[in-house]
Structure formats: structure tokens, C-alpha cells
Amino acid sequence: MNDLTCKRVQRSDLECIDHPMRKRYLFFKANHQHFFGTKSEKVDIAELFLRHLKFKGQASRQFEPENLAHAMNNYRIVDEYGALEIAQSRAVMISSFHFGPYDLLGGFLSNERVQFSVLANGAKYFEQVKAYQIQKAEASDSEVIPIIIPESDVVNPNDFTTMIKMMHKIRQGKSMLVYADGLEGEGGYYDQSKLEKVPFLGQEVFARKGTATLAYKLKMPIVFSMVEQEDEGFIVRLFPVLHPKDYKDKKSFVRAYCELGYKYLESYVQKSPEYWEIFDRLHIWLPEFNTPSEVPDLQPDWVVPEWCCYDKDRFGIFKEGGKTFLLDIQSKDVISVSAGLATLLQRIDHVRGEVVSEVLSPAILRDLFQRGILTEDKVGEEIMVA
Numbered sequence: 001m002n003d004l005t006c007k008r009v010q011r012s013d014l015e016c017i018d019h020p021m022r023k024r025y026l027f028f029k030a031n032h033q034h035f036f037g038t039k040s041e042k043v044d045i046a047e048l049f050l051r052h053l054k055f056k057g058q059a060s061r062q063f064e065p066e067n068l069a070h071a072m073n074n075y076r077i078v079d080e081y082g083a084l085e086i087a088q089s090r091a092v093m094i095s096s097f098h099f100g101p102y103d104l105l106g107g108f109l110s111n112e113r114v115q116f117s118v119l120a121n122g123a124k125y126f127e128q129v130k131a132y133q134i135q136k137a138e139a140s141d142s143e144v145i146p147i148i149i150p151e152s153d154v155v156n157p158n159d160f161t162t163m164i165k166m167m168h169k170i171r172q173g174k175s176m177l178v179y180a181d182g183l184e185g186e187g188g189y190y191d192q193s194k195l196e197k198v199p200f201l202g203q204e205v206f207a208r209k210g211t212a213t214l215a216y217k218l219k220m221p222i223v224f225s226m227v228e229q230e231d232e233g234f235i236v237r238l239f240p241v242l243h244p245k246d247y248k249d250k251k252s253f254v255r256a257y258c259e260l261g262y263k264y265l266e267s268y269v270q271k272s273p274e275y276w277e278i279f280d281r282l283h284i285w286l287p288e289f290n291t292p293s294e295v296p297d298l299q300p301d302w303v304v305p306e307w308c309c310y311d312k313d314r315f316g317i318f319k320e321g322g323k324t325f326l327l328d329i330q331s332k333d334v335i336s337v338s339a340g341l342a343t344l345l346q347r348i349d350h351v352r353g354e355v356v357s358e359v360l361s362p363a364i365l366r367d368l369f370q371r372g373i374l375t376e377d378k379v380g381e382e383i384m385v386a
Contacts, residue, residue, distance in 0.1 A: 009053055011046045017312045017346050023327075025049050026316035028280040030329045032273060035201040035285075052274040055100075062101055063128040065135075071101075072132060074233025075108050083223045083238040087114045091170040092241070093215045095180045095257075097226045097265050098277040101234060105227050106177050107132075108236050117153045117166075117174030126154070170218055180224065180261045181208050181278070192286070196258040201266055205284050212257035215242075216250045222257060224264055228275075239264050282320075285332060308365075308374045310345045315373050317342045326373065335371070345373070 013019040028049045033040045061067055077084060086092060087109065094109065094116075096102050106116060107129040116126075153174065155165045166176070195206040215222050224239035242260065247253035269276045278284060316327040317337075324342045326335040337345075344360070360368070368374040 009050065011050070014046050014049065015312075017310070017317065021053070023316060023318040024280040026318070026327055026329060027282050028052065030327065030332060031279050031281075031284055033329065034332060035203055035269075036273075037202075048274050049280070052280060055275060056277065059101070059103060062104060065128075065132065068107070068128055068132050069136075071104050071234060072107060072111060075104075075236055076233070077108075077112065077236050077238065079238040081238065081240045083225075083241050084109075084112060084114075086221060086241055087175060087223055088112065091117075091173050091175050091220060093176045093178060093211070093218075093220045093222045095178060095211055095222050095224050095261065097180050097224075097261070097268075099226050099265065099268055100229055100272075100275045101227050102179075102277075104234065105225060105236065108227070108234070109177075109225075115174045116177055117155060117169035117172070167218065170220065176220070178211050178214075180211060180265075182211055196255060198258045198262050200262040200284075201270065203285065205262060206286055207258040207262065209254050209258065212254040213250065215257075216244045216253050219244055224261060226265070226268065228268070282327070282334070286334075308348060308369075308376065310348045311373055311375050315345075317346060328371075330372075348374075 009019075009021050014022055014025045016022065025046070029045045032043065032045055032048070036043075062071060087094065094105070094114070096105050106126060110116060110126075110129065110133075153169060155162050155169060170176075192206055194209065196209055197204050198207050212222070221244070222242040224242070226237045226239075228235040228237065239260075242253075242257055244253050247256060265276075269279070273279050314329055316329065318325055318327060324337050324339045326337055326342070327333075328335065341364070365374070
């Protein structure tokens with residue numbers, strides 16, 4: 001998402017069913033309600049989401065020379081478990097959460113003499129980190145060679161060939177930097193047979209197994225990490241190291257990884273949900289079964305109201321994988337609909353003077369009313385005349 005889009009998003013935009021940011025806002029709202037329950041009723045969700053977009057928009061500016069120099073000179077390490085010392089002495093897998101200014105993590109740890117070779121999704125940011133390190137060395141006439149990751153050391157683990165390269169780099173003592181819930185190759189969020197269901201904020205989430213599976217294959221310890229912003233700069237938090245050798249098999253190791261990752265993250269998301277990047281994504285509470293909601297039978301004498309409106313406060317229209325869906329924020333159901341029906345629903349409030357029952361068949365109308373997608377509109381006289 002570009003920075004210009006962030007600047008232009010207003011509260012009124014989020015209420016518009018056609019605004020491109022509304023899908024993300026609806027997911028953010030649904031996730032907040034799902035995890036925080038009645039507490040969310042006291043929270044200004046729209047304002048929280050706009051803060052989320054603001055932080056997201058600031059991410060790219062963190063690597064501007066002046067901002068990066070400030071960041072690299074104003075951070076502190078919080079490590080009660082000796083994780084940094086292990087990462088300085090051997091190859092480990094740094095597992096970072098999508099929380100706060102996480103893209104700065106690699107730069108911070110490289111300043112702490114952690115040698116990286118393999119980076120998933122974050123390699124592009126090291127060009128700016130390298131430029132900063134070189135400028136700093138030149139400005140101080142230092143004889144110490146700055147820690148620079150050459151292009152040959154940037155390997156993204158995406159196929160068997162790069163796996164071989166990765167193993168070679170690891171033998172050289174160079175670590176990996178990946179996202180805690182990353183490595184798509186071990187299953188996307190829609191294939192729940194490849195996911196681990198773990199507790200989180202009193203609910204359950206589906207967690208990817210890819211990072212832990214890869215670490216187990218490569219016999220690499222995992223260092224959980226997270227970056228927080230504070231008034232004076234940044235905090236780099238390191239958590240207990242997870243060793244494959246401490247578990248009897250891959251299954252128990254992967255399970256421990258998924259559980260611990262969300263356990264460490266929980267208190268921080270509770271405090272600042274707007275800092276968690278994937279809080280505005282569907283997959284963190286993706287329903288197990290996409291079935292229609294249970295709805296009561298209507299009275300036999302029920303008739304189609306002449307005027308209807310789309311309940312845009314409860315339902316959101318979005319597309320995934322070429323298909324069109326309705327997200328029900330109340331029940332957390334995702335209902336598949338045709339693109340034509342989705343278009344009609346979005347236009348109902350704009351098409352004045354046309355009776356909806358002439359457009360939709362009684363069977364479809366009845367179903368939409370049963371689900372609460374359509375509600376009877378108390379239309380004013382000025383609209384009836386239009």
C-alpha cells in the first residue's frame with residue numbers, strides 16, 4: 001500500500017462500501033471484536049485502524065538516511081536469556097513478529113555482530129542498511145570494516161535449489177532472518193490441514209508451520225524476536241531460544257514453536273493491536289467451515305418489503321482468488337456470493353425508485369433477509385418521491 005493512499009483515508013471513507021480500504025478495515029474490526037469481545041465496544045475501531053495505517057505508512061520512511069541513522073543510534077537490546085550471545089557465535093534462525101517497526105530488526109542485529117545470509121521477504125531493506133554502515137565508516141575514517149551483506153549472501157528460501165545454497169551459508173555460521181508466521185511453502189492459510197491451531201488472546205488462530213519445519217530440518221536453534229518503539233528510540237526484545245535437539249520429534253518441536261510464538265506476542269498485541277500488521281487480515285480467525293449462518297424460519301405470511309437496504313455495517317464485500325465473498329462481522333462467517341449479487345447489493349442504496357423485489361427473485365430475497373444482509377429501509381418521503 002503506498003503512502004499516498006494512507007494519507008487520503010478518512011473515517012468517512014471506511015463507511016463507504018466501495019472504498020478500497022474498507023475490506024482491510026472490516027477485517028481489522030472483525031478481528032478486534034473476535035479477540036477482545038465486548039471490550040471492543042468501548043474502542044474507537046475506526047480511529048485505531050487509521051493509526052494502524054499511519055504506522056504502516058511510516059514503515060518505508062524508516063529507511064530514509066536520516067531516520068535510519070537515528071534508529072541505528074537509538075536502540076537497546078532486552079535479552080534475559082542469552083539469545084544474542086548464541087546468535088553471535090553460530091547460525092540461528094531469527095524469527096521476527098509482524099509487530100511494530102520489525103523491518104529494522106536485521107539492521108539492529110547486524111550492528112550487534114550477528115551475521116546473516118538468508119533473509120525471507122526482508123532482503124531489500126539491507127541495501128539501505130549497507131549504505132548507512134558504509135557512510136558511517138567513511139565519516140569516522142574507521143579501520144573497522146562495516147558488516148555488509150553481499151548480494152551473494154541474500155538467499156530467499158523458496159525452492160530446493162536455494163535450500164542447498166542456504167545449507168552452505170549456514171555451515172559458514174550465517175543466520176537466517178524470517179517472519180514468525182512466514183514461509184508460505186509449508187501451506188497457505190486456506191489449507192488448514194497444513195496449519196497448527198494454537199491459543200491466542202483467549203481464542204484460537206491458525207499458525208503456519210513452515211519456519212519451524214525448516215529450522216528442524218537444518219538443526220537450527222530459533223531465536224524469537226520483536227521490535228518495539230519507545231520515546232527515545234527502539235527496543236529489540238529477544239525471547240528464550242528454541243532448540244530442535246530438546247524435542248523428541250519434528251511434530252512436538254513445530255507445535256512448541258507455534259504455541260510459543262503467539263504466547264510471546266499476546267501481551268504486546270493486547271496493549272497495541274494497531275502495531276500488529278496482520279491484524280487487518282482475514283486468516284487470523286479464518287473459520288474452519290464456510291457454511292451459511294443458522295437463521296430462523298420466517299412467518300408463512302411474510303412478504304417482501306417494497307424497499308430494502310444493504311446492511312453495510314454488518315456485512316463487507318471483498319474478493320479473494322477471483323471469487324466474491326461477504327464477510328459477516330457478527331458471526332465471523334464468510335459467505336460466497338456471485339459478483340452480480342455483490343454489485344447489486346452495493347447499488348441498492350443508490351438506485352432510487354426501483355423496487356428491489358423486481359430485481360431479485362423471491363427465493364434470493366428471502367435468504368438475504370433471513371441472514372440479515374438486507375434490512376427493511378425506513379425511507380423518507382424525499383427518497384420515495386425520487
